[in-house]
Amino acid sequence: xxxxxxxxxxxxxxxxxxxxxxxxxxxxxxxxxxxxxxxxxxxxxxxxxxxxxxxxxxxxxxxxxxxxxxxxxxxxxxxxxxxxxxxxxxxxxxxxxxxxxxxxxxxxxxxxxxxxxxxxxxxxxxxxxxxxxxxxxxxxxxxxxxxxxxxxxxxxxxxxxxxxxxxxxxxxxxxxxxxxxxxxxxxxxxxxxxxxxxxxxxxxxxxxxxxxxxxxxxxxxxxxxxxxxxxxxxxxxxxxxxxxxxxxxxxxxxxxxxxxxxxxxxxxxxxxxxxxxxxxxxxxxxxxxxxxxxxxxxxxxxxxxxxxxxxxxxxxxxxxxxxxxxxxxxxxxxxxxxxxxxxxxxxxxxxxxxxxxxxxxxxxxxxxxxxxxxxxxxxxxxxxxxxxxxxxxxxxxxxxxxxxxxxxxxxxxxxxxxxxxxxxxxxxxxxxxxxxxxxxxxxxxxxxxxxxxxxxxxxxxxxxxxxxxxxxxxxxxxxxxxxxxxxxxxxxxxxxxxxxxxxxxxxxxxxxxxxxxxxxxxxxxxxxxxxxxxxxxxxxxxxxxxxxxxxxxxxxxxxxxxxxxxxxxxxxxxxxx
Numbered sequence: 001x002x003x004x005x006x007x008x009x010x011x012x013x014x015x016x017x018x019x020x021x022x023x024x025x026x027x028x029x030x031x032x033x034x035x036x037x038x039x040x041x042x043x044x045x046x047x048x049x050x051x052x053x054x055x056x057x058x059x060x061x062x063x064x065x066x067x068x069x070x071x072x073x074x075x076x077x078x079x080x081x082x083x084x085x086x087x088x089x090x091x092x093x094x095x096x097x098x099x100x101x102x103x104x105x106x107x108x109x110x111x112x113x114x115x116x117x118x119x120x121x122x123x124x125x126x127x128x129x130x131x132x133x134x135x136x137x138x139x140x141x142x143x144x145x146x147x148x149x150x151x152x153x154x155x156x157x158x159x160x161x162x163x164x165x166x167x168x169x170x171x172x173x174x175x176x177x178x179x180x181x182x183x184x185x186x187x188x189x190x191x192x193x194x195x196x197x198x199x200x201x202x203x204x205x206x207x208x209x210x211x212x213x214x215x216x217x218x219x220x221x222x223x224x225x226x227x228x229x230x231x232x233x234x235x236x237x238x239x240x241x242x243x244x245x246x247x248x249x250x251x252x253x254x255x256x257x258x259x260x261x262x263x264x265x266x267x268x269x270x271x272x273x274x275x276x277x278x279x280x281x282x283x284x285x286x287x288x289x290x291x292x293x294x295x296x297x298x299x300x301x302x303x304x305x306x307x308x309x310x311x312x313x314x315x316x317x318x319x320x321x322x323x324x325x326x327x328x329x330x331x332x333x334x335x336x337x338x339x340x341x342x343x344x345x346x347x348x349x350x351x352x353x354x355x356x357x358x359x360x361x362x363x364x365x366x367x368x369x370x371x372x373x374x375x376x377x378x379x380x381x382x383x384x385x386x387x388x389x390x391x392x393x394x395x396x397x398x399x400x401x402x403x404x405x406x407x408x409x410x411x412x413x414x415x416x417x418x419x420x421x422x423x424x425x426x427x428x429x430x431x432x433x434x435x436x437x438x439x440x441x442x443x444x445x446x447x448x449x450x451x452x453x454x455x456x457x458x459x460x461x462x463x464x465x466x467x468x469x470x471x472x473x474x475x476x477x478x479x480x481x482x483x484x485x486x487x488x489x490x491x492x493x494x495x496x497x498x499x500x501x502x503x504x505x506x507x508x509x510x511x512x513x514x515x516x517x518x519x520x521x522x523x524x525x526x527x528x529x530x531x532x533x534x535x536x537x538x539x540x541x542x543x544x545x546x547x548x549x550x551x552x553x554x555x556x557x558x559x560x561x562x563x564x565x566x567x568x569x570x571x572x573x574x575x576x577x
Contacts, residue, residue: 003161012030012090026265029067030155030204032258034075034230034250037086037119038095038102042281042291044300047566049353050255050278054293059277060109061286069157074137075230075250076115078102081122085252088298096123096313098297103131105247105289113153115166115206116144117230119177128176142187144182152191152201160264163200165191167217169208169231184209185220192223202269204228209237214486218245226397239438239471241505245423248270255279263439265453272439275313292341294319299393312454321356326357329388334372335381336365339420340574341560344381347416355392372422375405380420383411386530420558427556431575432457434541434551438471439480443501443548444565447527452575458566459549460538467534477525481509483533484524489513 019529033056042052064070080086080095080102082330089095098324099122106114114137121128132139132148142151142165152165173181192203205227207214215238226246229238238247250258256276263270294315296302302309302321313319331351333344348360363371369376375384387407389395401415408520433454458479460469469475478500485577488495490514499512510518544559552563554575 009191021432026158026160026218026263027132028071028162028202028264029063029070029162030072030157030258031063031258031263032073032075032248032250032260033230033254034080034115034228034253035442036074036102036254037083038080038099039086039088039253040098040102040105040297041301042279043253044303045083048255048278048280049303050280051253052279052285053102053109053254054289055256055279055283056257057105057286057289058283059279063259064110069162071155071157071162072109072111072137073204073206073228074106074111074114075206075228075509076117076166076168077230078106078114079118079120079122081119084295088300090298091313092123094297095129097315099123100131100375101292106293107136108288108292112155113138113164113166113206115170115179115208115230116141116149116168116174117208118169118175121172121177124175125179139517140164142191143182143184144168144172144176144181149464150189151171152195154195158262158264159267160202160262160269162199162202162232163191163195164204164206167205167207167209169187169210169213184213184217188217188224188532192221196223201264201267202226203348207231213308215242218242226262226272226483239474239505241503242508243505245266247273248272248274251276257294276525281289296321304352306352308356309460314358326355327388328359329355329392330359330386331360332368332371333362333381334365334368334384334385335362336420338365339380339558341558342381342419343417344383347381347383348413354394354398354420355389357392364563375408375410377410378421378423379413379418380422381416383410383416387408421556424556430556431573432454432553432556434459434546434549434553436475436549437482437497437501438475438504439550441550441564442504443498445562446494446498446501448566449571452571455496457537457541457546458534459541460534461542461547461549462535467531467538478504478509478532480525480530481521484521484530485513486532487524487529488520 027437040053042049047489060072080099081089091375112383118137129148134147134148134150138153140152141149142505145156152163155162155164162549167184168181170181188205195203203223205224206229207227210231213233214227218224218227224245226248228248228395240247248260256278258278259275261273263272294317296311296319296544297314299310302311304323307323308326309321310322311319312322331348333348335342335344352358371527383570385402385408401412402409402515403412429452431452433449435445438457460467460476460479467476469479482497485496513521549561551559555561
């Protein structure tokens with residue numbers, strides 16, 4: 001009898017501990033990439049030479065030590081080729097070889113699943129079928145008809161039962177040589193219904209559909225918790241959230257590793273936090289991956305400080321880099337002591353990575369008055385480059401960043417940066433902010449800058465009698481309502497923006513203006529008054545040709561941006577100066 005009581009008490013204690021554990025929030029981690037286009041080495045970019053599969057493998061191993069049951073996913077387009085998005089494409093033989101090597105590395109890294117885009121058929125159906133597999137990693141597509149492909153996989157992470165569904169863009173049918181690619185709506189709806197019935201708590205979709213198709217899918221099919229997209233790298237983008245569906249996008253070429261942390265409590269999915277981890281040169285290459293890699297596939301893989309490199313026997317095991325002394329040429333840099341945000345040395349360091357023979361001479365504004373007049377320079381920093389740059393191997397691909405004037409070359413602001421307007425009338429103490437409500441950092445950024453009382457400008461441009469925004473009509477209507485709120489309820493404007501920024505994926509904008517005149521705002525936003533107000537709001541954007549942000553204009557002369565939420569104390573010092 002005593003033993004029976006003890007066993008009962010032990011069982012009861014175990015049940016209580018299990019129940020208590022379910023009451024606390026748990027975290028499941030997903031690491032992800034996409035749009036890598038079989039980029040094997042760090043990028044050949046002038047600054048922050050991030051990326052590379054050896055660094056990626058090393059970082060994944062480190063994170064797995066903390067989260068041994070993590071998921072590792074790819075959002076598609078892991079194959080080389082595919083037009084302009086693969087800047088390292090050379091020829092079919094080397095590109096196909098690079099793709100197979102990339103897939104082998106992904107197998108060693110332990111990828112759970114990959115989505116299939118039309119890029120996976122860049123070398124034809126036979127190449128695809130030869131490399132496809134149902135596990136390690138699983139090739140996922142619910143709408144591609146092939147026995148080498150799975151529609152979904154199931155995984156359990158941190159107590160959460162997760163389903164991952166793959167979707168292939170319809171353009172794949174033009175390359176798949178007879179493998180049918182079907183429309184997705186009914187397929188996904190049926191799968192979600194079935195999976196929910198089997199106890200799945202989180203539904204993830206790896207989508208390679210275009211932006212419009214993904215947006216329509218989320219609107220029509222309920223129950224998608226997280227959608228990964230590899231298609232919003234250009235002008236059109238999806239918001240971070242649509243309804244209850246979180247939108248996640250990978251870093252191009254896997255220069256950063258995505259880390260998505262899912263939160264759950266009592267077996268219920270609560271939300272997720274997304275972050276990107278730089279694959280910088282501080283990460284030590286994984287030796288197993290490094291042993292697989294040829295020394296180089298192209299000249300861009302051969303980099304050494306102060307020297308020019310070329311790849312010998314590209315893609316072969318005996319590949320090698322040959323380095324030679326570069327040609328010398330001069331760059332004259334003009335800046336101003338009054339420009340507190342100018343950083344020409346950073347640009348010069350970047351240029352030296354492309355042109356190791358570059359020699360920089362620095363002049364202050366007063367020393368360069370003659371040059372400023374001769375070259376009609378209107379913004380600083382300015383970079384005047386000698387004609388010897390024409391002899392550089394990279395000149396032809398770089399010359400679109402240069403303007404020929406007086407026998408010399410001026411570096412354009414897109415490449416050199418624009419920090420100071422020479423011909424704008426100074427307005428001491430003025431502060432203008434250019435931003436998108438749909439940026440994930442906007443809520444935090446607004447809380448930082450509020451005390452400085454900036455003039456706010458939404459990121460929109462006039463076009464064809466209307467307005468163009470990154471997310472199209474959805475974003476344009478948001479700004480039309482906002483400028484009308486500013487007009488009719490100026491004392492509530494900041495609170496309204498802060499409220500919308502915190503939940504911009506929701507269509508219930510009225511909740512942020514509970515005691516306001518909703519009818520007035522709707523009439524204004526839909527009519528000519530709203531259009532006129534937004535036109536006035538973005539007039540300075542158009543004048544300065546600002547199309548991205550967040551951007552900051554101080555004293556009507558100094559302009560700069562921030563990668564995320566700005567530092568409050570640094571901002572305060574700059575505005576006071």
